[in-house]
Amino acid sequence: MNLAKDPLNLIITGVGGQGNVLASQLVGRALVRENFYVTIGETYGASQRGGAVMSHLRISKESQHSPLIPEGQADIVVALEPVEALRVIGQYGNPSVAAVVNSRPIYPTAVTVGEAEYPSWEKIKQTIYELTRKAWFIDATEIALSFGSPIFTNIIMVGALAGTNLLPLNRKKFEETIKESFPSTHVADNLNAFERGLEMTQGC
Amino acid sequence: MSVIKKNAPGSNELLMGNEAIARGALEAGVQFAAAYPGNPSSEIIGTLSQVADDLGIYVEWSVNEKVALEAAASASFSGLRAISAMKQNGVNVASDFILNLNLSGVGKGGLVLVAADDPAALSSTNEEDSRFIAKIGDLPLLEPATFQEAKDMTKYAFELSEAINSLVVVRSVSRISHARGNVILGELPQEKKIARYDTSQIFIPVAAPLRHLALHMKLNKVREMYESSPFNWYVGPEKPELLMITSGSGWFYSLEAVRTLKLKEHVGILKIGTTWPLPSKLLAKHMANAKRLLFVEEVDPFLENNVKELAAEWSPEVGSWSFYGKSSGHVHPFGEINPDLIINAVSKVMDKPYAPREAGYGQKALEMTKALVPNRDLSFCAGCPHRATFWAIKAALKLDGRGGFVTGDIGCYSLGLGPAGFFQLKTMHAMGSGTGLATGFGQLHKFGFDQPVLAVCGDSTFFHAAIPALINGVYNKSNFVMVVLDNSATAMTGFQPHAGTGETATGSPAPVVDIEKLCAALGIRVETCDPFDLQDTTEKILDLINEEGGVRVLISRRKCALVKAKEEKAQYKVHIDPEKCLGESCGCARLCTRIFKCPGLIWNKEQGKSQTDEAICTGCGVCADICPQSAIIREEN
Numbered sequence: 012m013n014l015a016k017d018p019l020n021l022i023i024t025g026v027g028g029q030g031n032v033l034a035s036q037l038v039g040r041a042l043v044r045e046n047f048y049v050t051i052g053e054t055y056g057a058s059q060r061g062g063a064v065m066s067h068l069r070i071s072k073e074s075q076h077s078p079l080i081p082e083g084q085a086d087i088v089v090a091l092e093p094v095e096a097l098r099v100i101g102q103y104g105n106p107s108v109a110a111v112v113n114s115r116p117i118y119p120t121a122v123t124v125g126e127a128e129y130p131s132w133e134k135i136k137q138t139i140y141e142l143t144r145k146a147w148f149i150d151a152t153e154i155a156l157s158f159g160s161p162i163f164t165n166i167i168m169v170g171a172l173a174g175t176n177l178l179p180l181n182r183k184k185f186e187e188t189i190k191e192s193f194p195s196t197h198v199a200d201n202l203n204a205f206e207r208g209l210e211m212t213q214g215c
Numbered sequence: 216m217s218v219i220k221k222n223a224p225g226s227n228e229l230l231m232g233n234e235a236i237a238r239g240a241l242e243a244g245v246q247f248a249a250a251y252p253g254n255p256s257s258e259i260i261g262t263l264s265q266v267a268d269d270l271g272i273y274v275e276w277s278v279n280e281k282v283a284l285e286a287a288a289s290a291s292f293s294g295l296r297a298i299s300a301m302k303q304n305g306v307n308v309a310s311d312f313i314l315n316l317n318l319s320g321v322g323k324g325g326l327v328l329v330a331a332d333d334p335a336a337l338s339s340t341n342e343e344d345s346r347f348i349a350k351i352g353d354l355p356l357l358e359p360a361t362f363q364e365a366k367d368m369t370k371y372a373f374e375l376s377e378a379i380n381s382l383v384v385v386r387s388v389s390r391i392s393h394a395r396g397n398v399i400l401g402e403l404p405q406e407k408k409i410a411r412y413d414t415s416q417i418f419i420p421v422a423a424p425l426r427h428l429a430l431h432m433k434l435n436k437v438r439e440m441y442e443s444s445p446f447n448w449y450v451g452p453e454k455p456e457l458l459m460i461t462s463g464s465g466w467f468y469s470l471e472a473v474r475t476l477k478l479k480e481h482v483g484i485l486k487i488g489t490t491w492p493l494p495s496k497l498l499a500k501h502m503a504n505a506k507r508l509l510f511v512e513e514v515d516p517f518l519e520n521n522v523k524e525l526a527a528e529w530s531p532e533v534g535s536w537s538f539y540g541k542s543s544g545h546v547h548p549f550g551e552i553n554p555d556l557i558i559n560a561v562s563k564v565m566d567k568p569y570a571p572r573e574a575g576y577g578q579k580a581l582e583m584t585k586a587l588v589p590n591r592d593l594s595f596c597a598g599c600p601h602r603a604t605f606w607a608i609k610a611a612l613k614l615d616g617r618g619g620f621v622t623g624d625i626g627c628y629s630l631g632l633g634p635a636g637f638f639q640l641k642t643m644h645a646m647g648s649g650t651g652l653a654t655g656f657g658q659l660h661k662f663g664f665d666q667p668v669l670a671v672c673g674d675s676t677f678f679h680a681a682i683p684a685l686i687n688g689v690y691n692k693s694n695f696v697m698v699v700l701d702n703s704a705t706a707m708t709g710f711q712p713h714a715g716t717g718e719t720a721t722g723s724p725a726p727v728v729d730i731e732k733l734c735a736a737l738g739i740r741v742e743t744c745d746p747f748d749l750q751d752t753t754e755k756i757l758d759l760i761n762e763e764g765g766v767r768v769l770i771s772r773r774k775c776a777l778v779k780a781k782e783e784k785a786q787y788k789v790h791i792d793p794e795k796c797l798g799e800s801c802g803c804a805r806l807c808t809r810i811f812k813c814p815g816l817i818w819n820k821e822q823g824k825s826q827t828d829e830a831i832c833t834g835c836g837v838c839a840d841i842c843p844q845s846a847i848i849r850e851e852n
């Protein structure tokens with residue numbers, strides 16, 4: 012399959028602890044299997060302590076790119092947390108960017124304390140619609156909790172990304188990578204989570 | 216699962232830079248690896264530890280970086296290839312050994328030191344450029360620019376080390392070590408060397424001036440080898456209007472800049488992988504074709520200043536140049552560099568305007584989102600024992616009322632500097648410095664100083680560097696309390712085991728070095744507490760700071776919440792009874808959500824009450840003890 016653009020720039024964003032790194036690795040590995048050059052730049056340090064995190068993925072048929080996407084050059088944004096979608100689109104968005112956004116907030120301490128406001132869901136959606144070409148909103152954490160654990164949120168969002176067909180990968184390639192990447196006891200649950208995410212965007 | 220040990224030459228894999236370095240060491244036939252964890256270097260030895268048993272190599276987490284390199288050097292002295300990896304601060308710790316090892320030389324087995332720097336101090340206290348060690352130590356330096364090079368250079372570093380009997384430094388940065396990219400695997404050798412110390416060998420720095428001279432001769436040999444190294448290359452026109460000279464992470468950013476600005480026909484890029492000693496003939500050849508030079512590197516102007524030194528010697532025979540880079544202000548001499556910075560630098564030098572996106576959209580996107588997006592401060596994880604310890608320290612110091620304060624150290628608990636730890640830490644420097652500083656504060660009573668001093672220190676940091684400070688305090692009869700925040704892991708860097716955890720790097724059982732007994736042997740009064748018992752912890756701190764004179768130690772022991780979550784189920788189910796929570800009208804000033812601030816607790820604005828976030832709460836139940844209305848309910852799971 013071909014890339015819509017070379018390099019294709021994808022940002023997966025969220026809050027430390029949500030499994031950003033694993034999600035970016037799954038997508039990256041699936042693409043390398045298809046002989047793409049993939050570079051992933053990660054935010055470390057903040058990763059386990061509630062900070063805003065991002066993984067930048069640069070996907071190319073031609074060459075290896077730098078692990079950081081320049082300002083305004085994201086083609087796809089996958090957000091595991093709603094305001095993180097806004098934060099990333101503000102810096103990396105452009106009129107043709109597409110976004111896949113989880114609806115469940117993780118409140119920053121500044122909000123819990125009362126020093127800052129968390130925007131309403133309506134306002135978040137409206138802003139994302141205005142700044143993107145296309146956007147999908149997914150109740151990924153709620154689906155994950157219905158499976159018994161919020162840890163599936165990231166895989167559900169990878170499924171949702173797969174369903175958009177924005178990446179040059181069919182569902183089978185993702186499934187093969189999931190099978191390779193988890194211990195056998197966890198494969199079924201993760202495939203299931205992937206499937207649920209995929210259903211949320213497929214054909215939408 | 217691990218592709219690191221896959222013997223499939225030619226296979227194309229997505230590897231983290233640190234994994235690529237580990238793989239390069241394996242392809243070189245490394246048999247001994249030792250390190251103290253520190254980001255961005257941790258996954259190098261971490262990766263090797265996962266495959267050590269299968270591949271028959273020895274891997275250890277050492278107590279600190281100096282010991283790690285010493286241990287690795289012994290393997291080299293005995294004929295085995297050995298590697299040590301450390302973050303930039305670690306290079307300082309190891310530097311005393313490095314600057315003698317350079318003179319003694321290494322053994323028949325190649326010895327490689329990987330220094331992983333952290334520009335912008337993303338997971339560090341500082342952003343020092345560790346390449347200085349190559350220059351002051353007269354050591355060959357290699358800087359990978361791609362993931363493939365991270366592997367290939369590491370492998371080559373062993374060959375070079377053996378060719379000249381010297382330690383070789385491979386310098387990486389966060390955007391290589393912690394990024395991922397394509398790597399084509401090479402072959403894994405099957406042969407294992409037998410370790411034996413040939414007693415005719417002597418490794419000493421004695422007759423230092425002569426050895427120093429010999430070292431310079433070694434470097435001249437390396438310079439010759441570097442002139443034709445495949446790690447240096449040029450892309451661009453024959454006579455570029457601008458020659459970019461770059462190393463490490465700067466290579467991809469330079470490429471991005473030239474491509475983005477469509478300047479392929481005008482701008483050339485000379486990528487240097489062998490940055491010390493510099494291949495001067497190669498540089499002269501390319502510099503003779505250009506009048507303007509732009510240096511792209513992280514963090515200090517290492518390449519820039521060293522090339523300028525050469526240029527001064529060559530001018531005017533080879534040419535004269537306009538220099539752009541850190542000293543001209545085109546690339547800032549601090550923090551990380553990134554593609555935007557380099558695109559803008561080239562745009563400025565070449566006078567070619569650049570706009571990252573449609574001006575109207577860019578401004579709108581920034582304005583609309585900035586107005587909505589709250590800051591996200593780092594905080595201790597939900598259920599983190601450090602939050603509880605700092606809560607108790609704060610309470611105890613307030614009750615004591617003499618202006619007591621805390622000297623800090625390096626680890627997750629460094630967040631105690633900010634709101635997460637209730638602003639309790641007043642100092643933070645190097646590993647062990649909190650205790651070192653406390654020994655000094657503890658002597659100041661002679662000059663009217665009457666404040667209690669608490670030094671906090673993690674369990675791994677205790678072993679790494681705090682023990683000498685503690686002994687100093689005992690010997691010199693200093694007056695302070697040390698609080699060991701024992702969470703049974705090197706949590707900040709990825710939960711590596713250490714001397715106190717009972718496990719080796721490769722997962723086999725190890726003797727536990729008992730902090731209590733060690734302190735007791737020093738004649739120190741030692742208390743232990745569970746930080747989740749806030750009252751007991753507070754009382755013990757108060758009692759210890761009130762006992763004037765001498766060194767006292769409190770071990771605040773509770774396993775890291777993230778390690779615990781992997782091993783066992785949550786202890787409690789925690790929820791807030793909306794009938795009991797009085798919200799703003801309580802008079803508690805929203806103690807749980809405004810002051811205690813565990814991310815598992817959130818404020819429900821509509822109801823005006825606190826609630827737990829079931830996706831985040833880890834069920835530690837500590838918050839139940841702070842609520843004056845007993846509205847936070849914990850039920851045994």
